[in-house]
Amino acid sequence: MRASKYHINTLKEAPAETEVASHRLMTRAGMIRKVAGGIYTYMPLGLRVLRKIENVVREEMNRAGAIELLMPVVQPAELWMESGRWEKYGDELLRIKDRHQRDFVLQPTSEEVVTDIARNEIHSWRQLPLNFYHIQTKFRDERRPRFGLMRGREFTMKDAYSFDRDEAGAQASYDIMFQAYMRIFGRLGLKFRAVAADTGSIGGSRSHEFQVIADTGEDLLVYNPDTQYAANIELAAAPCLIEHRAEPKEELVLTATPQAPKCELVAQQLGRPLSDTVKSIVLATDPAEDDADGQVRIWLLLLRGDHELNEIKAGKLPGFERGFRFATEAEILDSFGCVPGYLGPIDTAKPVSIIADLTVAHMSDFICGANREGYHYTGANWGRDLPEPQSADLRNVVAGDPDPNGGHLAIQRGIEVGHVFFLGDKYSKALQATFLDTDGKPALLQMGCYGIGISRISAAAIEQCHDDKGIVWPRAIAPFEVVICPVGANKNEKVGNISEQIYLGLQEQGVEAILDDRDIRPGVMFAEWELIGVPLRITVGDRGLKEGVVEIQARSDAAAVKVPVEQAQAAALERLKSL
Template sequence: MRASRFFVSTLKEAPSDAEIVSHKLMMRAGMIKRLGSGIYTYMPMGLRVIRKVENIVREEMNRSGAVELLMPVVQPAELWQETGRWQKYGDELMRVKDRHGRDFIIQPTSEEVVTDIARTELRSYRKLPVNFYHIQTKFRDERRPRFGLMRGREFTMKDAYSFDRDVDGLKKSYQNMYDAYIRIFNRFGLQFRPVAADNGAIGGTASHEFHVIAATGEDAIVYCPTSDYAANMEAAEALQGDVSRAAPTQALTKTATPGKAKCEAVAELLNIPLNTTLKSIVLTVETAATKSAPASKQVWLLMLRGDHVLNEIKANKIPGLAGYRFSTEEEIVEYFGTPPGYLGPINTKRPVIVVADRTVADMHDFVCGANEVDFHFTGANWGRDLPEPMVVDIRNVVEGDQSPDGKGVLAILRGIEIGHVFQLGTAYSEAMNATFLDENGKPQPLQMGCYGIGITRILGAAIEQNFDDKGIIWPTAIAPFEVVLCPMGYDRSEAVKAETDKLYEALQAAGVDVILDDRGERPGAMFADWELIGVPHRVVVGDRGLKEGQLEYQGRRDTEATSVPLSEMVDFVKARLNS
């Protein structure tokens, strides 16, 4: 490719609406162009990266035995109504009507459509297992699109769906996809980590996320440096402490804490450690009236140590708490007799269900709200001053917690999710009556897996992990071009033009994805463009070097250029590409 025949469009400054590094650099490098909120045109330079990502994904999916098809972007509402996700998915689901008033959705994912295919095409055990995948446009109506391709509304995703006859088959298909993902992300040249995860809105029984490690990542990844344990924050288990609950040593005392509504302020006032205070979180669960039962409302009090944070995903899994909401101030006053800030489990105005985190269950002589403005109880103890609570893991882990595998302590780093694999089981096949006939002619529900990779999101994640003050540093495998030739005076020196053209043709013949910058730009501007764009390998051709039979090579991460004999440059570049 010659730059004069391509489209190179760079900016010195990023638009004001660009937020994080990847967003700014992709805009400046002319890779994307904003069309609307969370909607971007992929410009030629960016599209080349996307196609390389797609090619790697497609090669490894095919290698794994998956079969490619292409499902539509627009899907009939009836399929989503069968699974209940028409109502459950929420406002991110873009619902539309056609000219006849029929309901459709713009797909965020394709479980329903592929299950519809399976129930009509996979009627016998002889057709199993099978794994269908496609690379297709998705749309999620994000409330607040941001960060460019990292959290846009329209994006490209590879989603795959396996169908098996039993759980053992599902586990094999799941492992097959897990292994394929490891190969894919290794080929991208990215530092990543697979972690155990919560299934979320997709549903199912088990899942893993794949995260690119980046300081700017939105997600917290929990891992044990001395073992293989890793999970995202939502799924990481917080173990009970090693120290069992000590006997009470203080009397229960109602203590004045005027104006101190936060645990931190109470701890400071009483000159005690924050981890001896209890944090109160009030949740409400409402059930609608049915033919057999009236509407009901139940208020729950969740107790955390003052220095810990509630894990809302864990809370939602407590039996009876699914679908909870945070209680209103009116409800809190009704049940506790006081506004938020002084709440506790002792002497509530109306009965509530008390849930204590595992760490809280081990505490003694703790401080909690007295359900009266400007007062807290000190010296509170389970069993003596209030009943033993329901004990559940409801908090986020913190660095230094014991690893759930017993092989060390936990550490936390930041990551960007770029892939997710799920064991769905029969969640969709049962909802949509997708069955096959076994050897005995009996219908059985299909066991299903789901496997996604955010194709366009990978661009943002790769940049967040690979950049400097000059611009992007693409891993070679997904760079828009592997090598850029930068001739000094291409339009003025016959020798430079001749040798550059010769080298360009030789690199192309060797299978190198090379671009020749024949635009006649000044060296400084030309170098700045390609450093911003992030091409990982650069060769400079100039009259001075040619007189000595030398060319200059510089890798994007190199601090200095390397002189290479003209006759050896093709082999040198090939060796660098393969290293």
Template sequence: MRASAFHITTLKEAPNDAEITSHRLMMRSGMIRKLAGGIYNYMPLGLRVIRKVEHIIRQEMDAAGALELLMPVVQPAELWMESGRWEQYGPELLRMKDRHGRDFVLQPTSEEVITDIARNEIQSWRQLPVNFYHIQTKFRDERRPRFGVMRGREFTMKDAYSFDRDVASAQKSYQVMFDAYMKIFSRMGLTFRAVSADTGSIGGSQSHEFQVIADIGEDLIVYDPASSYAANIELAPAPCLLTQRQAASAPLTPTPTPGAAKCEAVAELLGTPLSQTVKSIVLATDPEKGPAQVWLLLLRGDHELNEIKTGKVPGLNKGFRFATEAEIIEHFGCKPGYLGPVKMVKPVKVIADLTVANMHNFICGANQEDFHLTGVNWARDLPEPDLITDLRNVVEGDQAPDGKGTLAIQRGIEVGHVFYLGTKYSEALKATFLDEGGKPALMEMGCYGIGVTRIVGAAIEQNHDAKGIVWPRAIAPFEVAICAVGWGKSQAVRDAAEALYAELKAKGVDVILDDRDLRPGIMFAEWELIGPPVRITVGERGLNDGVIELLGRKQTEAARVPLSDCCTQTLALLETY
């Protein structure tokens, strides 16, 4: 590839709406151009990266025995109605009608369609196991698309779906895909973690996320540096921090706390640790008939509510919302900010976090504006909670689940997710096969997704510097850029650059020859921004000494290398990327 024949259009400044590094660098390097909110054109440079990502995915999926097919972007609503997700999925599912008034969706995922294929194509146990995958455009109507390709509305995803005879074989298929994903992300040169995760709207009973480690990541990864334990913070169990509840040793006292509506302000005002306060979170559930049920959740003041765990609490597991101010006043006799579990106006369901249930002499709202209660104790001052359970996010330093190590937290960007679905979709869509005894049985399913375009953004977030992108070799748009300085003036430069270009291509290197005759400073700055792992500079002055300059993207100084040895040393340098 010659630069004069390639579309290279870099920008000195990124658009104002480019919020994070990957978005800014993808715009500046000319990889993407915005068409609408969360929708981008992938320019030739960006598409080269995407195709390399896809190539690695295909190779490992094929090696794992998966079969590629292609499902449509547009799906009939009937399938989503069969699965129950037509109502459940929410506004991210873009619904539309054709000219005949029939309902369709733009696919955000393909569980329904692949299950429809399976129920029509698979009749016998002899056809199982099978794993189908495709790489296809997806669309999720995000309320606020942001961060460029990291949270766009239209994106490319690889999704695979396994079908098995029983749970044991389905678990084997799950492990095969888990191992394939480990190989995929390793080959891409990414630093990542596989973490246990919640199954979310996809459903199922087991899942792992593959998280690229990056400071900008939206997900918090909890891990034990001394073991293999890692989990998304949504799923990580938070231990009780108090081994047992101590006896009451302070009187229950209404204490003025004017203007202190948050635990942090109360602790500061009273000169007490934040860990001695208890925060009140009021939720409501709406039964089919009758008034709403109000719930009071209690957490230590320095802890945060985990809504995923909350959504699994009996009574809250069918959906909950935050209570309205009117509901709060009705049950507590006070506006939010000074709420607590002592002497409520109307009874509510009280759920205490594990740690709160063992606290004593704690501080909570008095259900009176500008007042809190100090010296609050269970049993003496208020009844035992209706339920004691894990409600909070873990924090750095919490004990690991095995009881041996302590937990650390880092940020990650989810780029892959594997799920064991069981019969969630096969039962809803009646996808059965005849077992060895000739009886119908439900197929056991798994699903496995990789965000192809999201990987590009995640790789940049993990691999960049002040000058631009620093690509891992496996997914770089070009592995090597040959910068021919003085192309238009020197036949020697042209001959040497052409010969080196041909030699590297013959060795299988993805190389671009920059023959645009630009000033060196402009040329170098563009390739530092675009980020190929290796840059070779061919100039007349160096050729007079029989050398060229070889520079790795992570290096600060170029090495002067004999022209005759350039190809060998370039290949060696590429191995470090």
């Protein structure tokens, strides 16, 4: 490509609304342009990145035996009603009507359509396993789209769906996809981590997320640097930090703690470590709608003062099947006879269901609210001052927590770019997608689903790797691999000739090169390519040529290297290998 024949239009400043690096840099580099909130045009440079990601994903999906098809963007409501998602999916599902007032959706995923295909196409166990995927435009009507491609409304996603005879087959299909994802993110040149993830409302027994490591990520990833263990903090088991509960040493004392409605303030007032305190979190579960006599049930969850509640774990407690909410102040006053800030498990006004985090259940001589405004108990002990508690893992892992299998847990931030899911028969049951099994009887297809956020990957790669000059693309997804910058071509015609030679030579070697043949100042040219983030720059300068050299600089290197003109191509190819 010659820059003069291409469209390059960088901006000095990004619009104020660009809050994150990827949004700011993709806008400044001219890779995307906003059309409406969460809806973008991929400009030529941005589309090249998108296509490269798509191609890697496609190649690896094909290699793994998945078969590409293309399901439509606009899907009929009837199928979504069959699966129940027409009702259950929130406002992010864009529901539309055609000219005849028939209901449709803009697809956010395609479980319904692919299951409909499966029930029509798969007749016999002989056709299994089967894995269909497509790379297609998705739409999610985010309430507040932001962060550019990180949380857009219209985006490109690869979604695959596996169909198997039984659970064992479905697990095997899941493993094949897991391995394919490992290869994909490896080939894309990203630092990433596969983490066990919550199966959430989709159910099933297994789920993994693929997370691009970046300080700006919204997800917290728990891992053990010494083992293979890695899980989203939502799911990661938090160990009990106290092996054996110590014998009580203190008496239970009602202690004045004026204006100390938080554990941090109590610990400070009493001169005790925060880890001696226990915090009280009051939740409520509502009765089922058909339960006429049903009462709201109030729960007291206890966590060590320095720990945080993990709401996903709370949601899995027995009795929380229909969901939970935080109790209202009125409910708290009614149950505890006290305002929030001084609540505790001893002497509640009414009986409440108490669940202690595993660590809290092993504490002794702890400090907790006294259900009296301005007072806490010190020296509280299980068994002596209050009954032995029911206990469960309620908290988020904290960096440094011991891993029960050895070593310690660490935490880093990530951006979710892939998710694999064991679905079981959730959709095949709803849509009655059956096949004739070896015994000649109909059986439900066992399914898995596997997503990759194609457009999100481009943003995640930038969040992971950029500097104050701009983007630093990994070679695999850079819009161009090499840029050749002639400097002083108007003074010395050899500059243009040699630039052209190197450009054509690299192209012949299959390298995606761009020759910047525009008539612009070198400083502007360099700054533009640093912003765009092309991994390797070759500068062919009038001055260098006098010494018989050109300069080669990797975007990620601090300085350029001079190489003899005749070795330029070989040196560039060599340097590219590790970019």
